[in-house]
Amino acid sequence: MSDPVMTRIGEGVQLHHAQGRREDARDLFARIWDDIDGERGDPLHVSVLAHSMADVQDDVSEELVWDLRALAAADLLTDERLAEAGLPYTAAGLYPSLHLNLGECYRKLGDLGLAREHLEQARAGMGALGDDDYGRLIRTGLEELTEKLAG
Structure with a gap:
């Protein structure tokens, strides 16, 4: 089963990496962040989104804030949740x-x-x-x- 939030995050990653459209990716990630209710969302979505959002920041201090959010959310993840999402990682x-x-x-x-x-x-x-x-x-x-x- 496809996870629509992960699909949208993947679209943002493509905007950034494949198309070089950092600002568009950042805008999409900001909309997704609002949609998942920020840090109160599913830890998988929060971690992956924050990790991706960090990559499109122009200011290193902002990048750090997003990377710290990704780490905090990762602390709440389980192998089962990653497997459920179809991710090949522990x-x-x-x-x-x-x-x-x-x-x-x-x-x-x-x-x-x-x-x-x-x-x-x-x-x-x-x-x-x-x-x-x-x-x-x-x-x-x-x-x-x-x-x-x-x-």
Whole structure:
């Protein structure tokens, strides 16, 4: 069964990534946020939407707010809910990406201590990822953030 909210979020992701229409994606995500009643919505919708909304922010401080919302909602997710939505991840598999994004935000904001903490949390969760495109993407991101923090 298709989840209409996840479908709409996917449309926003396509606007951003495939079509380069960040502002249109941000507008769509804002409408979806209102429709799901913000942080009171289904934790899956909140986490995925906030994670996606963070990617279309122009201001790093706003990006951080959305990434923190995504992390808080992920703490409420179960493997069963992800399976029910047809997602091929475990709840634990979401954390490396969430912490990677937070680490990058904190790095951009100049808080290298928090950036390193989130980098370590991302590394600690890597065992939950497979050797697939998603896992390789996160591993590459971790290597890049490690280099940025070292230099």
